[in-house]
Amino acid sequence: MKQTLLTFLDGGVHPEEGKDLTAHLPVEVMPTPDEVEILLSQHFGAPCQPVVKRKTMVTEGDLIGEVTKGLGASIHSSVTGKVKTIGSAPHPMKISTQSVAIETDHDAPQKEYSPCDWQALSREELLARVKNAGIVGIGGAGFPTHVKLAPPPQAKITTLILNGAECEPYLTVDHRLMLENADKIIEGAKIILAILGIGECHIGIEANKPDAIEAMSKAAKDGCTSGDCRISVDALKVKYPQGSEKQLIESITKRRVPAFGLPMDVGAVVQNVGTAKAVFDAVVLNKPLYEKLVTISGLGINRPANLSVKIGTRLKDIVAFLGGTKENLAKVVLGGPMMGFAIPNLDFPVTKTTSGVLFLTNDEIDTTPYSQCIRCGWCLEACPMGLSPNEVGIYVEAGRAEETGKFGIFECFECGSCAFVCPAKRPLVQFIRIAKMKAKR
Amino acid sequence: MSVSPHVKSKETVGRIMWTVSATLVPLLISSIFIFGFQTLVITAVSVLSCVAVEAISQKCLHRPVTIKDGSAVLTGLLLAYVIPPGVSILVPVLGAVMAIYVAKHLLGGIGSNIFNPALIGRAFLMATFPVAMTSAWLSPSAGGFFGHVQTGVDAVSTATPLFVLKHFGIQGVIDKFGSLPAVYNHFLMGLRPGCIGETSAVLIILGGLFLLYMKYISWHIPVSVVLSVAFFTWVFGGDAYFTGNPILAVLSGGVLLGAVFMATDYVTAPSQPIAKLIYGTGIGAITVLIRLKGGYPEGVCYAILLMNAITPTLETHFRPRRFAPPKGAAK
Numbered sequence: 001m002k003q004t005l006l007t008f009l010d011g012g013v014h015p016e017e018g019k020d021l022t023a024h025l026p027v028e029v030m031p032t033p034d035e036v037e038i039l040l041s042q043h044f045g046a047p048c049q050p051v052v053k054r055k056t057m058v059t060e061g062d063l064i065g066e067v068t069k070g071l072g073a074s075i076h077s078s079v080t081g082k083v084k085t086i087g088s089a090p091h092p093m094k095i096s097t098q099s100v101a102i103e104t105d106h107d108a109p110q111k112e113y114s115p116c117d118w119q120a121l122s123r124e125e126l127l128a129r130v131k132n133a134g135i136v137g138i139g140g141a142g143f144p145t146h147v148k149l150a151p152p153p154q155a156k157i158t159t160l161i162l163n164g165a166e167c168e169p170y171l172t173v174d175h176r177l178m179l180e181n182a183d184k185i186i187e188g189a190k191i192i193l194a195i196l197g198i199g200e201c202h203i204g205i206e207a208n209k210p211d212a213i214e215a216m217s218k219a220a221k222d223g224c225t226s227g228d229c230r231i232s233v234d235a236l237k238v239k240y241p242q243g244s245e246k247q248l249i250e251s252i253t254k255r256r257v258p259a260f261g262l263p264m265d266v267g268a269v270v271q272n273v274g275t276a277k278a279v280f281d282a283v284v285l286n287k288p289l290y291e292k293l294v295t296i297s298g299l300g301i302n303r304p305a306n307l308s309v310k311i312g313t314r315l316k317d318i319v320a321f322l323g324g325t326k327e328n329l330a331k332v333v334l335g336g337p338m339m340g341f342a343i344p345n346l347d348f349p350v351t352k353t354t355s356g357v358l359f360l361t362n363d364e365i366d367t368t369p370y371s372q373c374i375r376c377g378w379c380l381e382a383c384p385m386g387l388s389p390n391e392v393g394i395y396v397e398a399g400r401a402e403e404t405g406k407f408g409i410f411e412c413f414e415c416g417s418c419a420f421v422c423p424a425k426r427p428l429v430q431f432i433r434i435a436k437m438k439a440k441r
Numbered sequence: 442m443s444v445s446p447h448v449k450s451k452e453t454v455g456r457i458m459w460t461v462s463a464t465l466v467p468l469l470i471s472s473i474f475i476f477g478f479q480t481l482v483i484t485a486v487s488v489l490s491c492v493a494v495e496a497i498s499q500k501c502l503h504r505p506v507t508i509k510d511g512s513a514v515l516t517g518l519l520l521a522y523v524i525p526p527g528v529s530i531l532v533p534v535l536g537a538v539m540a541i542y543v544a545k546h547l548l549g550g551i552g553s554n555i556f557n558p559a560l561i562g563r564a565f566l567m568a569t570f571p572v573a574m575t576s577a578w579l580s581p582s583a584g585g586f587f588g589h590v591q592t593g594v595d596a597v598s599t600a601t602p603l604f605v606l607k608h609f610g611i612q613g614v615i616d617k618f619g620s621l622p623a624v625y626n627h628f629l630m631g632l633r634p635g636c637i638g639e640t641s642a643v644l645i646i647l648g649g650l651f652l653l654y655m656k657y658i659s660w661h662i663p664v665s666v667v668l669s670v671a672f673f674t675w676v677f678g679g680d681a682y683f684t685g686n687p688i689l690a691v692l693s694g695g696v697l698l699g700a701v702f703m704a705t706d707y708v709t710a711p712s713q714p715i716a717k718l719i720y721g722t723g724i725g726a727i728t729v730l731i732r733l734k735g736g737y738p739e740g741v742c743y744a745i746l747l748m749n750a751i752t753p754t755l756e757t758h759f760r761p762r763r764f765a766p767p768k769g770a771a772k
Contacts, residue, residue: 010762015448169448246764256765333447342443358447366449371507372552374454377712386763408763416446423452424552430444 005207007237008247011384013417015240018170021297021304027176029308030321032104036079036312037089041097042351043142045071050100056083060111061288064100073144074134078290078310080108090348113285118191126195126283133282135289139272142353149195151264157196158267161252162189162276164205165236165243168336171356173293174273176306178212181277182219188276189231191283199228202252208238241415245270247384259411292350296322300329300359309350315357316346331365333358338416370425379418385411389418393431401438409435457657458511464648465518468638471631475581476526480637486530488517490537498546512551516540519559522638527577532570536562556749557709560742578634601634603694603738611686628692639698649701658705661717666700667691669725677733699741709749716759723748
């Protein structure tokens, strides 16, 4: 059956997918490490305050960090054991943040969760479970999910969109999750629909994952028996950044979220498929979010894998579990190769928003020094937001970053498409970051 | 620094420049068969001069030497291609100094020049060697592609079809080649007097299709230049309105070479589709204006240079469509 693939109109690029390394590998549960280090800032908003003290005994799933002000999501222990230190740990975006290190008691019994009938729960109870489980948008932004699922009354939400695009090269966890847990994602989607009080859900999946499209379509058909529940799977054209929130909404609803607006402005709520699975765990099993699926990939690691790890697992423990890195390893990236952060060492722990760790060799990355802009205009064609990265770069280099507001830099979400296509290898995203710091909004 | 994105496309400035240069090589080979080895000598001198001038300019200006990126080679080829085959080898050397040192590096180097360097080189040579640049034509070998090798500079002095067209009308051109179909035939194969790289219409079109396939150029500029030349010639180019010969106009002179390889230069052309169409149409209109009313038989070079001058304005005015900009934002 030939289906028309949905896509966004402007911009986009086609990086090499690199997903073959791990797409075929089932999710493997990594044994609990001897020690985990759980960051107290794993979400969009203020960091959590620790509610445990040094030497406190904690059980898997216990609350260890709570939200004291503003936006946030609570944080739970991923292991049973003793709090070793409350200190600070390196954070990919915030340099360092408060953290709780817990020594694992390997003899403690595994925590068991038994399913409940969520249909019997009220909307408030459902939302409370999502909140108590500390769920955040695990696709990357880390926005607290319970806030997204309680839109203000004036917002007219009509559509739930589940993001299964997984457009970043190399990453395959969403793909595997959709293959292995399609029914739970659909159940999670039904819970979210119940919380939002709507019936329409679209699941967007890039066409390079036909098996996931099939599995999800089947699960949607099986799980969606009542008349109000309309869950459909939309095959999306393979084009980066298909999984970006605004682009995904455009692909599926043909509506564009205005600049500085939110998806609710066009009646949509977007959740990652992984977040839907987390909602299932939180509501049906009453299990907080303390495990994470991560793709460990790249030619620089001995054994690429899709792993289920305890949040707080340090990257060095993962590397040891996967047989170490190769000699020609050149760069370690937290996240995908287009938007991820390069990290200087392996002390970083996995957080709720870690979707992958890439061990890249010189064959995979680009280290060519950059040169002058030749005005080819390829970045203008690539930019999904219709911005002018070339001009911003030239202004920043000329010391006139303050004047770049007119190019719409604050609409840039740093997808990297411009720098990806630039034949002069100009660090356009970096120029835009500098511009954002200096220009007035 | 190690900043995202960590992966990049395989395209580089060097790859673009070398690929376009390679696309131009068949034209050189055909010109050797058409006009003789003199074209190879002039092209080699032009390319070597451009590379040398680039290296010296960058050394003198304390900039990194970037001759490996192929852009000086490309300029060298294009400069040679818009020079008559019968000129002295001093001509391309001077053209190279003007193109690379003055028109490119004094204006800031690659990406910063307003005008197409090769065409500035040609415009300069037109002013300094007006006689050679408008009369050092060689007659193509009459006996077919491979039978003929010409050696001398002063082999045959002849007139270009555009000169004939300007002064003797279309009948003059037909008389020279026998019949109108014979004219088209000769022009498509490049068997006519003209600048070194401008005569082989078929090879230029094939090169353009290759660049389109590589996505190095878009169709907008070449198509609008060609259609514009054809249209304005058809309207104004005959004895009465709407009687001009658009095909002959497009195949003669440097229209195709200019449309495919000169007007599409990234640095000096606008980037947005509508701006490209305006730019290309303008080039065509000015070309026809110069051909019909100006003092020169050919006007492509000046047409492109004039439109280069308004490229910054077009570029400022025509921006990409923003995703969903805030109200009141600049478009």
